[in-house]
Amino acid sequence: MENDKKPVPTPKNLTDRIWDLFASVKLAVVIFSFIALTSIVGTILEQNAEPEKNIKILVKMFHVSHDTAHSVYGVLERLGFSDMYHAWWFVSLLLLFAANLIICSLDRLPRVWKLVREPIRPMSADLIEKTSIKRSIALKGKPAQAKELVQAALREIGFKPKEAAAEEAAGTQLYAETGNYSRLGVYITHLSILVILAGAIIGLFFGFNAFLNLPEGETSSVAYKDRGKEIPLGFDLRCDNFEVAYYNDSDMPKAYKSWLSVYKNGKKVKEQTIVVNDPLTFEGITFYQSSFGLVPNGQDRGIIILRVKSAAGQSQDIQAKVGDTFTIPGTAVQGRIADFSPALSLDQAGKPFTYDEHLKNPAVFIEFSGTGQTTTGWILKRYPQTWNLPSGDRVEFLDYWGIEYTGMQVRKDPGVGIVYLGCIIMAVGLFMSFFMSHRRIWVSVSEDKGGSKIIVGASAHRNRASFEHKVDKLVAILSAGPKGGNK
Amino acid sequence: MNSSVFFGWSTIAYFLAMILYIGHLAFKNKPVGSAATAVTMGGFAFQTMALLLRWKEFAEIGNMGILRGVPLTNLYESLIFFVWCLILSYLVIEFKYRTKSFGAFITPIAGLVLAFIDISGMSKNIQPLVPALQSNWLLAHVMMSFIAYAMFAVSFSTGLMYLITATDDRKDPAYIFWTVMVSVFVIVLAAMGFDYLTFKLSIKGQEDLIKSYLFRASFRSSSFGVSAMSFAVAAAFTFAVWRFAGGLKKIINSFDISAEILDEITYKSIAMGFPIFTLGGLIFGAIWADQAWGKYWTWDPKETWSLITWFFYAFYLHSRLMRGWKGKKVAMVAVIGFVAVIFTYLGVNLLLSGLHSYGSE
Numbered sequence: 001m002e003n004d005k006k007p008v009p010t011p012k013n014l015t016d017r018i019w020d021l022f023a024s025v026k027l028a029v030v031i032f033s034f035i036a037l038t039s040i041v042g043t044i045l046e047q048n049a050e051p052e053k054n055i056k057i058l059v060k061m062f063h064v065s066h067d068t069a070h071s072v073y074g075v076l077e078r079l080g081f082s083d084m085y086h087a088w089w090f091v092s093l094l095l096l097f098a099a100n101l102i103i104c105s106l107d108r109l110p111r112v113w114k115l116v117r118e119p120i121r122p123m124s125a126d127l128i129e130k131t132s133i134k135r136s137i138a139l140k141g142k143p144a145q146a147k148e149l150v151q152a153a154l155r156e157i158g159f160k161p162k163e164a165a166a167e168e169a170a171g172t173q174l175y176a177e178t179g180n181y182s183r184l185g186v187y188i189t190h191l192s193i194l195v196i197l198a199g200a201i202i203g204l205f206f207g208f209n210a211f212l213n214l215p216e217g218e219t220s221s222v223a224y225k226d227r228g229k230e231i232p233l234g235f236d237l238r239c240d241n242f243e244v245a246y247y248n249d250s251d252m253p254k255a256y257k258s259w260l261s262v263y264k265n266g267k268k269v270k271e272q273t274i275v276v277n278d279p280l281t282f283e284g285i286t287f288y289q290s291s292f293g294l295v296p297n298g299q300d301r302g303i304i305i306l307r308v309k310s311a312a313g314q315s316q317d318i319q320a321k322v323g324d325t326f327t328i329p330g331t332a333v334q335g336r337i338a339d340f341s342p343a344l345s346l347d348q349a350g351k352p353f354t355y356d357e358h359l360k361n362p363a364v365f366i367e368f369s370g371t372g373q374t375t376t377g378w379i380l381k382r383y384p385q386t387w388n389l390p391s392g393d394r395v396e397f398l399d400y401w402g403i404e405y406t407g408m409q410v411r412k413d414p415g416v417g418i419v420y421l422g423c424i425i426m427a428v429g430l431f432m433s434f435f436m437s438h439r440r441i442w443v444s445v446s447e448d449k450g451g452s453k454i455i456v457g458a459s460a461h462r463n464r465a466s467f468e469h470k471v472d473k474l475v476a477i478l479s480a481g482p483k484g485g486n487k
Numbered sequence: 488m489n490s491s492v493f494f495g496w497s498t499i500a501y502f503l504a505m506i507l508y509i510g511h512l513a514f515k516n517k518p519v520g521s522a523a524t525a526v527t528m529g530g531f532a533f534q535t536m537a538l539l540l541r542w543k544e545f546a547e548i549g550n551m552g553i554l555r556g557v558p559l560t561n562l563y564e565s566l567i568f569f570v571w572c573l574i575l576s577y578l579v580i581e582f583k584y585r586t587k588s589f590g591a592f593i594t595p596i597a598g599l600v601l602a603f604i605d606i607s608g609m610s611k612n613i614q615p616l617v618p619a620l621q622s623n624w625l626l627a628h629v630m631m632s633f634i635a636y637a638m639f640a641v642s643f644s645t646g647l648m649y650l651i652t653a654t655d656d657r658k659d660p661a662y663i664f665w666t667v668m669v670s671v672f673v674i675v676l677a678a679m680g681f682d683y684l685t686f687k688l689s690i691k692g693q694e695d696l697i698k699s700y701l702f703r704a705s706f707r708s709s710s711f712g713v714s715a716m717s718f719a720v721a722a723a724f725t726f727a728v729w730r731f732a733g734g735l736k737k738i739i740n741s742f743d744i745s746a747e748i749l750d751e752i753t754y755k756s757i758a759m760g761f762p763i764f765t766l767g768g769l770i771f772g773a774i775w776a777d778q779a780w781g782k783y784w785t786w787d788p789k790e791t792w793s794l795i796t797w798f799f800y801a802f803y804l805h806s807r808l809m810r811g812w813k814g815k816k817v818a819m820v821a822v823i824g825f826v827a828v829i830f831t832y833l834g835v836n837l838l839l840s841g842l843h844s845y846g847s848e
Contacts, residue, residue: 411781
């Protein structure tokens with residue numbers, strides 16, 4: 001740049017200085033480091049946990065006395081580390097990071113944009129000499145013929161050549177570029193981070209995270225936030241049923257399933273089974289399967305559901321409680337439900353016992369009478385082979401219903417679509433930044449000793465080696481000449 | 488034939504390859520080099536076979552279908568897959584750059600990981616998928632994360648080798664950096680070895696070994712003497728490495744590999760690993776979390792550490808591409824970045840608690 005035209009730099013005012021500060025990579029590094037370092041503390045201390053738990057972690061990690069850990073934790077808690085990702089200073093760091101990203105992109109973008117918009121121009125012979133990839137070949141045909149050959153070859157390797165008269169010598173120059181916009185990839189990536197942050201902020205202000213523990217058979221029109229604050233759903237949600245499925249004979253859970261129904265103004269409008277990884281969404285609110293448990297003091301809520309089939313094929317569904325009696329339809333056989341176990345197992349002596357309060361292996365003990373002799377036996381929900389009676393009748397244990405609740409995460413987040421959009425933009429930006437490159441090629445064609453002389457110059461701003469292969473391919477096509485060989 | 492047989496053969500092959508590569512480096516004998524490559528490729532073929540078989544066995548047990556029943560659900564399976572990615576990256580580099588010098592550095596990593604699996608006695612059993620992992624995202628998320636980890640592992644070893652070749656002066660911060668780094672690695676491994684040797688088998692599994700017993704035999708010993716002694720030995724060892732590590736440089740300088748190529752491979756593996764990590768690790772992870780937990784980002788330790796790792800490599804790329812840093816400075820960033828990777832991968836699961844709890848079973 002010519003110096004004489006440049007004005008004497010005036011002392012920068014405050015705005016400029018702040019701009020420069022935010023446009024600097026240095027600030028980015030400082031913010032990065034602060035976010036990273038404080039995050040590390042946040043991963044060691046369990047967030048939103050009981051103080052005692054974290055004090056124990058500190059004692060274990062640093063081998064200090066309980067009192068020391070207690071006072072260290074006190075300091076950390078006052079600084080907001082017990083819920084640090086929502087602390088004002090951490091959120092400020094994230095916002096600073098966003099500001100830094102915006103300003104440093106704005107600072108550089110106009111310059112890059114101008115470069116990107118600038119079309120490729122023909123290049124003088126001595127500059128072609130200076131490109132990073134150079135080749136030259138002699139062809140036997142006339143320049144006009146050679147030129148056509150070069151044009152075709154350039155098209156074959158994916159370029160759309162333009163043509164210009166070469167400056168010095170007689171002859172022409174063909175030139176072309178691809179991936180011009182790949183230089184914007186980094187700015188697109190930066191933009192995507194901002195889009196994701198914007199989506200997160202929208203979610204923070206206009207959405208909510210809550211939970212809902214819903215017992216089987218019950219309906220709720222609200223969900224609950226952390227401190228028990230109610231959030232109206234705008235519709236009613238009923239848990240029709242909840243069940244844990246297990247792998248074969250083990251107690252290893254295979255699926256947690258909730259059968260849910262949505263009611264609006266008393267009418268059922270939606271019915272869906274949810275499992276982990278497959279939630280229910282209604283009017284922007286999503287319900288995720290997240291936990292389950294037993295309704296406290298819910299013993300008297302439980303209903304045993306049996307399907308009783310006679311040997312003759314008559315069938316009847318029965319809802320009963322312990323102590324109730326039922327009849328197998330069309331026969332005189334009576335069954336009395338004498339006992340129930342949520343999780344039945346046999347001890348070493350073969351005596352049955354209950355090994356868990358959860359419904360891991362529900363079983364009912366039934367006494368059958370009415371045909372003269374009395375038979376008794378355990379009928380297990382998970383084992384259909386226990387459902388057949390010696391008489392040929394059958395008692396299917398369908399469910400023990402009403403004492404479990406399903407625990408759901410309830411979420412409304414209008415920003416999540418924007419976050420996803422940001423993710424897509426990020427993928428595009430990264431692809432452009434890392435897997436595309438701005439490639440330029442100049443080919444000058446001139447007459448030489450009755451044939452043509454071809455000089456190729458090319459450059460790529462990234463991944464030069466693979467472009468070099470392409471240029472070699474071009475050379476190979478040219479040397480092979482027009483269809484049928486070079487003559 | 489079941490997968491464990493093939494895994495056994497591949498382990499043997501990698502150990503053999505390690506010896507051959509080191510032999511090749513020492514004696515510059517061409518047939519030894521060719522044999523090393525052949526054995527590595529054989530081991531790789533066995534391992535590929537083993538992975539496919541295990542995948543089939545796994546999918547059948549859970550009755551999940553091939554796309555969902557991906558055997559990448561516990562520490563053992565993930566380490567095996569990591570080794571597979573690492574060997575694959577290595578073979579690509581060997582053919583692309585026509586150098587075998589690296590083999591002597593990469594195959595020991597593979598060998599160490601496989602040995603770690605065996606001595607730690609971690610469970611190799613196939614366990615059916617817990618409900619949280621039953622998602623189509625498992626395949627994309629975990630696989631891409633591990634491909635990226637393997638890329639970062641390559642950049643770590645080339646970065647370290649670069650530092651070794653590029654530094655002379657004992658007062659050079661880069662020299663101090665790499666000698667301390669190498670010392671810390673050796674010391675940590677040795678201390679864990681002691682833990683393992685003194686660890687009473689009565690305490691349950693390897694999880695407990697690392698979770699409650701880490702460094703108990705050395706630095707965190709209840710006896711002050713042992714603990715002080717450990718620190719003294721560690722300091723002395725670090726000093727010795729710092730003082731005498733010049734010899735390593737001579738070894739690496741005798742390789743048929745130049746500092747520029749080391750720098751280039753470091754950059755290229757990060758330039759490949761970073762977008763894969765961003766997409767597969769962070770973005771797919773976030774989408775999956777959104778579907779499973781209703782939150783795309785929860786500041787769970789694993790997520791937070793992935794973000795920290797991402798910051799490191801973003802810093803590497805910016806400092807290299809924007810500020811034109813080359814050589815020693817960025818090589819140090821690459822090395823530190825991989826320390827963050829190790830912590831994201833292993834440290835978080837073994838030392839911290841959170842939602843990503845594979846290996847806790």
